[in-house]
Amino acid sequence: MTAQQKTVGRAEGTTDPLEVWIDQDLCTGDGICVQYAPEVFELDIDGLAYVKPPAPPGEEVDLLTEPGATAPVPLPLLNDVVASARECPGECIHVRRMTDGTEVYGPGADAA
Numbered sequence: 001m002t003a004q005q006k007t008v009g010r011a012e013g014t015t016d017p018l019e020v021w022i023d024q025d026l027c028t029g030d031g032i033c034v035q036y037a038p039e040v041f042e043l044d045i046d047g048l049a050y051v052k053p054p055a056p057p058g059e060e061v062d063l064l065t066e067p068g069a070t071a072p073v074p075l076p077l078l079n080d081v082v083a084s085a086r087e088c089p090g091e092c093i094h095v096r097r098m099t100d101g102t103e104v105y106g107p108g109a110d111a112a
């Protein structure tokens, strides 16, 4: 098991690491995701939410602003990221397995 596999969130009942992305075309900019998981989500100057990669302690990281950009879901933040996907009014937060791209939480998941 790699270091990333030990620290990245998994879907319930699986051992697969997860990643998250936002469809900014549907984002309302209300900031609910940022309230849940500010380590993963941030509002940019355009008023829309973006994901960001894990930051080393004490360091800032740039938002991932390319369409469809993904960030790994840190295991300690999995519940917060899942809650963000479930509460997102734009239904535009997608959590998927890194291994095969299957959406496990969000509007494209079978049981979001």
Ligand code: SF4
Pocket (backbone or CB within 6 Å): 022, 026, 027, 028, 029, 030, 031, 032, 033, 034, 041, 048, 049, 084, 087, 088, 089, 090, 091, 092, 093
């Ligand atoms: S919760 Fe959804 S709609 Fe609201 S800012 Fe985050 S991504 Fe956008």
